[in-house]
Amino acid sequence: MNAMSVSSPNAIVALVRSHRAPKPSFFVREIPIYGDAILAPMDGFSDLPFRLICRELGSAMSYTEFTNADGILQKKLPESVAQRLKFDASENPMTFQIYHQDPDRLVDAAKRVLELEPDIIDLNMGCYVKDISERGAGSGMLRFPERIERYFSRASKELPIPVTGKIRLGWDDASRNYLTIAKILEDNGASLIAVHARTRAQAYHGNADWDAIAEIKQTVKIPVLGNGDVKTVADIARMKNHTGVDGVMIGRGAIGNPWIFSGRDRDDVSVDERIVLLRRHLALNLDFYGPRGGLIMFRKHAVKYINGLYGAAHLRVPLLTAESVQEFDDLLGQFQERVDAHEQGEHDRGETDQARERSMAL
Numbered sequence: 001m002n003a004m005s006v007s008s009p010n011a012i013v014a015l016v017r018s019h020r021a022p023k024p025s026f027f028v029r030e031i032p033i034y035g036d037a038i039l040a041p042m043d044g045f046s047d048l049p050f051r052l053i054c055r056e057l058g059s060a061m062s063y064t065e066f067t068n069a070d071g072i073l074q075k076k077l078p079e080s081v082a083q084r085l086k087f088d089a090s091e092n093p094m095t096f097q098i099y100h101q102d103p104d105r106l107v108d109a110a111k112r113v114l115e116l117e118p119d120i121i122d123l124n125m126g127c128y129v130k131d132i133s134e135r136g137a138g139s140g141m142l143r144f145p146e147r148i149e150r151y152f153s154r155a156s157k158e159l160p161i162p163v164t165g166k167i168r169l170g171w172d173d174a175s176r177n178y179l180t181i182a183k184i185l186e187d188n189g190a191s192l193i194a195v196h197a198r199t200r201a202q203a204y205h206g207n208a209d210w211d212a213i214a215e216i217k218q219t220v221k222i223p224v225l226g227n228g229d230v231k232t233v234a235d236i237a238r239m240k241n242h243t244g245v246d247g248v249m250i251g252r253g254a255i256g257n258p259w260i261f262s263g264r265d266r267d268d269v270s271v272d273e274r275i276v277l278l279r280r281h282l283a284l285n286l287d288f289y290g291p292r293g294g295l296i297m298f299r300k301h302a303v304k305y306i307n308g309l310y311g312a313a314h315l316r317v318p319l320l321t322a323e324s325v326q327e328f329d330d331l332l333g334q335f336q337e338r339v340d341a342h343e344q345g346e347h348d349r350g351e352t353d354q355a356r357e358r359s360m361a362l
Contacts, residue, residue: 022034025060025246025247026223026246026247027223028093028120028162028164028191028192028223029162029191030162031093031119031120031162033060033061033093033247034060035058035059035060035061035247035261036060036236036240036246036247036248037058037059037060037236037247037248037250037260037261038059038060038061038063038225038247038248038249038250039051039054039055039059039062039063039249039250039251039254039258039261040063040194040227040249040250040251040254041063041064041065041066041095041097041122041124041166042065042251042252042255043065043066043127044065044297044300045065045251045255045300045301046062046063046064046065047065047084047288047297048086048087048088048284048288049281049284049285049287049288050258050281050301051063051087051091052088052090052091052284053258053277053280053281053284054254054258054261055090055091056090057258057259057261057262058261058262058263059254059258059261060247061091061093061094061095062087062091062092062093062094062095063095063096063097063122064084064085064087064094064095064096064097065084065097066097066098066099066124066127066138067081067084067085067096067097067098067099068081068098068099068100069098069099069100069102069105069106069108069109070100070105072098072109072112072113073105073108073109073112083288085113085116085118087118092119093119093120094118094119094120095118095119095120095121095122095164096110096113096116096118096120096121096122097122097123097124097166098110098113098121098122098123098124099123099124099127099132099137099138100137101135101136101137101140101141101144101147102147103147103148103150103151103154104150104154106123106151106155107151107154107155107158107159110155110159110163111158111159114159114160114161118161119161119162120161120162120163120164120191120192121155121159121161121162121163121164122163122164122165122166122194123141123148123151123152123155123163123164123165123166124137124138124166125138125139125141125142125148125165125166125167125168125181126138126139126166126167126168126196127139128168128200128201128202128203133200138200139167139168139171139199139200140171140200142167142168142170142171142175142177142181142200143171143175145177145180145181145184148165148181148184148185149184149188152165152184152185152188152189152190153188153189155189156188156189156190157189162191162192163189163190163191164190164191164192164193164194165185165190165192165193165194166193166194166195166196166227167181167182167185167193167194167195167196168195168196168197168198168199168200169195169196169197169198169199169209169212170199170200171199171200171201172199172200172201173199173201175199176199176212178195178212178215178216179215179216179219182195182216182219182220183219183220185220185222186220186221186222190222191222191223192222192223192224192225193216193220193222193223193224193225194224194225194226194227194249195212195213195216195224195225195226195227195228196208196227196228196249197209197210197212197213197226197227197228197229198228204252207229208227208228208229209228210226210228210229210239210242210243211242213226213228213239213243213245214242214243214244217243217244217245218244223246223247224243224245224246225245225246225247225248225249226239226240226243226245226247226248226249227248227249227250227251230248230249230250230253231252231253232253232260232265233260233263233264233265235248235253236248236250236260255301255304256301256303256304256305256306256307257304258277266307266308267308271309271336271339271340274305274306274309275305275332275336277305278301278302278305278306278332279332281298281301281305282294282295282298282302282325282328285297285298285301286298286325291325295322295324295325295328299319299320299322299328300320302319302328302332303315303316303319303320306319306335309339310338310339310342311335311338311339311342312335315331315335318331319331319332
């Protein structure tokens with residue numbers, strides 16, 4: 001670059017912007033993704049309120065809970081389905097995750113939800129639940145590679161937005177066909193693969209096989225997200241170093257611990273911070289689901305937020321069975337008072353011990 005070009009106002013502005021603008025971690029086709037930690041789609045958990053909190057704390061993109069193509073294709077979209085597909089503009093890029101056993105019905109469902117303006121459509125091939133997988137949907141699709149091929153071949157050509165897939169390693173240990181499935185996705189137009197490194201038979205048992213994720217990453221050229229056994233900030237770096245993945249998807253490790261997306265572990269978060277965010281999450285739930293539904297849907301989150309704190313075990317059942325927002329709030333206030341008193345007692349005992357040690361030294 002010559003001196004004249006550097007000194008021109010436009011060149012200076014461009015140079016400043018190039019230094020300030022963050023670089024995408026990877027792209028889903030033409031969509032830039034800023035960040036390498038992503039909240040996983042989880043039925044009953046990755047709803048709008050929780051996604052908003054995780055995005056604010058650093059999750060790089062959003063996935064809806066998985067949604068049945070049959071519900072999407074009803075003449076009038078059921079309220080329960082519409083609610084699962086609601087999202088906030090701050091969540092973009094937004095991914096709708098769908099599931100079914102019929103590839104053509106999946107394509108029709110994907111076309112139907114385009115009117116809701118998602119950025120990406122993802123196919124769930126990971127759900128292990130019996131009544132879903134045994135009919136050939138979710139992880140049951142892994143037993144029918146030809147159906148996966150047909151869906152991605154059609155969807156990648158007929159949809160104007162990127163299509164992606166989330167898989168497991170196979171149906172069971174005798175049929176770990178993850179490399180075959182990964183190549184089918186890539187060869188038929190998928191723009192990204194997310195991999196939960198267990199088989200359907202494992203569900204959440206046993207250790208996630210990060211070596212298998214690394215094999216997939218070495219086999220395909222499209223971005224790969226790794227998922228499984230990521231519980232701490234250090235685990236994010238370990239998975240990336242071990243597998244070479246473009247990003248890390250965090251599911252159960254983020255429940256009650258959304259701070260993981262901001263680079264903080266649960267133990268780094270004060271009691272007051274936990275309670276403040278817990279109350280905010282509850283408020284979002286009440287606003288989204290209404291007073292009754294919002295409380296019921298939130299109780300399972302609440303017990304995770306307080307997990308590991310002094311007295312949490314005694315509060316678990318009362319929180320899970322609270323019948324009103326007032327009762328829930330009273331329980332939470334009493335709990336915070338007990339925790340504060342306990343921590344003050346620990347602090348006072350520590351100071352007493354230090355004073356005793358000083359006097360003995362004299």
